[in-house]
Amino acid sequence: MNERVEILGVNVDSLTMAESVKFIENLIDSGKPSIVATANAEMLMRATQDEELKDILNAAALVVPDGAGTVWAARHLGCEMPERVAGYDLAQELMKIAPEKSYKIFLFGSAPGVADKAKLKAEELYPGIEIVGTRNGFFSPEDEPEIVEKIKETKPDILFAALGVPKQEKWLAKYKDELNVPVSIGVGGTFDVMAGVMKRAPLWMQRAKLEWLFRAMLQPKRAGRLAALPKFVLKVHSSKKKLEK
Ligand code: UDP
Numbered sequence: 542m543n544e545r546v547e548i549l550g551v552n553v554d555s556l557t558m559a560e561s562v563k564f565i566e567n568l569i570d571s572g573k574p575s576i577v578a579t580a581n582a583e584m585l586m587r588a589t590q591d592e593e594l595k596d597i598l599n600a601a602a603l604v605v606p607d608g609a610g611t612v613w614a615a616r617h618l619g620c621e622m623p624e625r626v627a628g629y630d631l632a633q634e635l636m637k638i639a640p641e642k643s644y645k646i647f648l649f650g651s652a653p654g655v656a657d658k659a660k661l662k663a664e665e666l667y668p669g670i671e672i673v674g675t676r677n678g679f680f681s682p683e684d685e686p687e688i689v690e691k692i693k694e695t696k697p698d699i700l701f702a703a704l705g706v707p708k709q710e711k712w713l714a715k716y717k718d719e720l721n722v723p724v725s726i727g728v729g730g731t732f733d734v735m736a737g738v739m740k741r742a743p744l745w746m747q748r749a750k751l752e753w754l755f756r757a758m759l760q761p762k763r764a765g766r767l768a769a770l771p772k773f774v775l776k777v778h779s780s781k782k783k784l785e786k
Pocket of ligand 1: 650651652677678679680703704705706707708728729730732733
């Protein structure tokens with residue numbers, strides 16, 4: 542069992558990137574369908590008001606600390622959290638080892654054409670990678686059986702789902718057993734970045750823990766979502782105080 546830190550009711554695993562990759566390799570070897578989630582502050586805040594999301598996260602095989610906010614919260618609560626394990630970086634690490642491990646990958650989500658572009662990018666970056674299928678993330682409930690069939694047919698070892706939070710987590714939880722894919726991961730804007738539709742923050746900003754600011758600058762529509770961050774800090778702080786009483 543990994544060390545887990547409870548942050549606002551969600552158990553987050555205390556692991557490095559290398560340990561997370563190893564853990565996922567073991568999940569794939571076990572063959573049992575499982576969900577991996579990447580928890581940033583926004584997701585953890587949402588889970589405080591969305592019981593279904595919270596239950597899905599607590600039932601996941603692995604919840605990695607995606608984002609400076611999650612790492613800060615764990616440490617503030619007095620627990621070990623070695624480093625940030627960003628969803629985008631985790632997806633890249635898994636794609637990097639996929640050719641040598643013969644992992645087959647399915648890319649599900651984002652606007653039409655984006656997952657195909659991400660596939661081309663992956664083939665350029667990781668020669669020999671087997672992306673066995675793609676499907677955009679805009680669909681109606683009637684399309685879902687066909688999407689499930691398409692994923693099942695291609696028998697991937699890893700399913701990356703980029704539908705945004707909490708849609709991706711809920712969709713994966715709903716279809717986990719039927720899909721029978723060893724590892725499914727919600728990866729948010731990963732395909733957008735790979736396809737060049739969205740930019741990742743420059744390294745200096747990532748290191749200065751300012752990636753959230755960069756995203757808000759590029760997508761002003763998201764700026765409202767930033768309000769979740771100070772609320773998150775306050776909520777974690779008061780949960781710590783309660784613990785101390
Ligand atoms: N998306 C999708 N289907 C939807 C809503 C969103 O495929 O019904 C995609 C969207 O195109 C984007 C991705 O979900 O590529 C993640 O969006 P966002 O960056 O908002 O993710 P979050 O920050 O919530 O992880």
